[in-house]
Amino acid sequence: MADPHVMRKTRLAYVTILGRLWMGGIASMHKDLSDYDLGNIGEFTRENMEEWLTSNAGDFQEVIDFMAVCGKEEIPWDSEENEMTYLDTISDGE
Numbered sequence: 625m626a627d628p629h630v631m632r633k634t635r636l637a638y639v640t641i642l643g644r645l646w647m648g649g650i651a652s653m654h655k656d657l658s659d660y661d662l663g664n665i666g667e668f669t670r671e672n673m674e675e676w677l678t679s680n681a682g683d684f685q686e687v688i689d690f691m692a693v694c695g696k697e698e699i700p701w702d703s704e705e706n707e708m709t710y711l712d713t714i715s716d717g718e
Contacts, residue, residue, distance in 0.1 A: 626668035643684030
C-alpha cells in the first residue's frame with residue numbers, strides 16, 4: 625500500500641473522477657481515500673484504481689477518466705481533454 629503522507633505527515637490521498645450519470649449527462653466527483661480504501665485498492669496503479677472505481681464511483685454509470693494522488697505518487701488523467709472536461713464540470717457548479 626502506498627504511503628498517503630507527505631513531508632509533514634499531511635495526509636494526501638484522493639481521486640477526482642469524471643463520469644457519466646445514470647440519468648444522463650457528465651459530472652465530476654472528488655473523493656478522499658481512507659486507509660481502508662487504499663487497502664482495498666492495493667498497489668497504487670491505474671489498473672487497480674480502475675477496478676476499485678467500478679464498485680466505488682458513487683452515482684456514475686460509467687467512469688470516463690480519473691486522476692488520483694496518494695502521498696508523492698500520482699496517477700495522471702488519461703487525456704488532457706478529459707482533464708479539461710473535468711475542470712469545466714467543477715467550474716459549472718460554482
